[in-house]
Amino acid sequence: MGDFLNSLLGPEAEELRLLARMSYLMIFMAVVTFFTLLFENVPYGRYSTTKFGFPVNVKLAWFVQELPAFVVPLFVVFWTSGAKLSQLPNQLLLLMYFCHYFQRSLIYPFLIRGGKSTPFASFAIAFVFCVYNGYLQGRYLSRYAEYPADWVTRPMFISGSVLWLVGFLINVHSDHILRNLRKPGETGYKIPFGGLFEYVSGANFLGEIIEWAGFALASQSVHSAAFAFFTLVVLSSRAVAHHRWYLEKFEDYPKSRKALIPFLF
Structure with missing residues (x-):
């Protein structure tokens, strides 16, 4: 199966160019998304509207x-030639990536309490992005990313890994706070x-922005940088919209609170 998939994906040089193009396309789409979100909130949760399609149960939407x-x-890791x-x-960077999405796909959705349904368009776009980015990050790190033997002891990798961990913990802790805002039976925000x-x-x-910025710093690749940039654009827009709301x-x-960056923005 692995040999068949590798042959299907084509010569290494050609696939490596494809992965680079996918990264640049993600950066371009982040720029397009930035300007789009100046005029329209991401349609999910409190901003859900039927003009973006029929509603999907929030737990099901997050999981799928x-x-x-x-x-x-x-x-990609287990069925192709890594x-x-x-x-x-490569192992540590893949571990960072898998830790986040193990929590995000197999734990977080089942902890959601209440929550508004997700419009189908938002659900579909998120699904496509996760397929796209999952292949991009997994394939590059498992087959092509080349690092010196002492990479894990270099300041960039160490500081990036620490940033990733700090961001991951902030993200999980913040989700815990949001999940426990309402007592059983209570509604409203x-x-x-x-x-x-x-x-x-x-x-x-x-927290999630810090996570992927740390991941990109530790990885030092255009593939991880594109993902971090896309995350920054989408989530900073959500933070500003939430703050305004x-x-x-x-x-x-509290008037002293900022939208995203303490004391600054």
């Missing part, structure tokens, strides 16, 4: 749309407090 980001690279899988830097929510409205978004909805919302 995020699952390819975990399954596709897992398939020439670089024996290298420690509440102001989040605790953790980085004391300083920013988008603490969960900030909180200020409009709650008169007592």
Whole structure:
């Protein structure tokens, strides 16, 4: 099966060029998305609307749309020739990636309490992105990424790995705070407090942005940089939209809080 898939994917040089083009396309799409989101919020959760398609149950949507980001690279790693899988830097970078999406696809969806349905268009776009990015990151790191033997001891890798871990913990902790805002039986929105929510409205978004920025710093590739840039564009837009929404909805919302970056923005 692995040999068949490798032959299907074509010569190494050709596939490596394809992966680079996919990365540049992701950067281009991030720029397009940036300008689009200046005029339209991402249609999910509190911004859901039927003009973007029929509603999909929020737990089902999160599980199905995020699952390819975990399954596709897992398939790539175990069913194709992973020439670089024996290298420690590649193993650690793949571990970072898989840790995030294991939590995001197999744990997070089943912890959601309530939540509005997701419009089909948002669900479909997220699903396609996870397939696309899952293949891009998994294939590059398992077959093509080449690092020196001492890469894991270099400052860029160490600082990037620490950033990834800090971002991951912020993201998980912030999701925990949001999940426990309402007591059983309560409905409606509440102001989040605790953790980085004391300083920013988008603490969960900030955590994920830090995560993938650290991943890109540790990886030092255009493939990871494209992913980090796309994440920054989409999640910073969500943070700004949430911040604006909180200020409009709650008169007592802390005026000292920023949208995404403590004390600055």
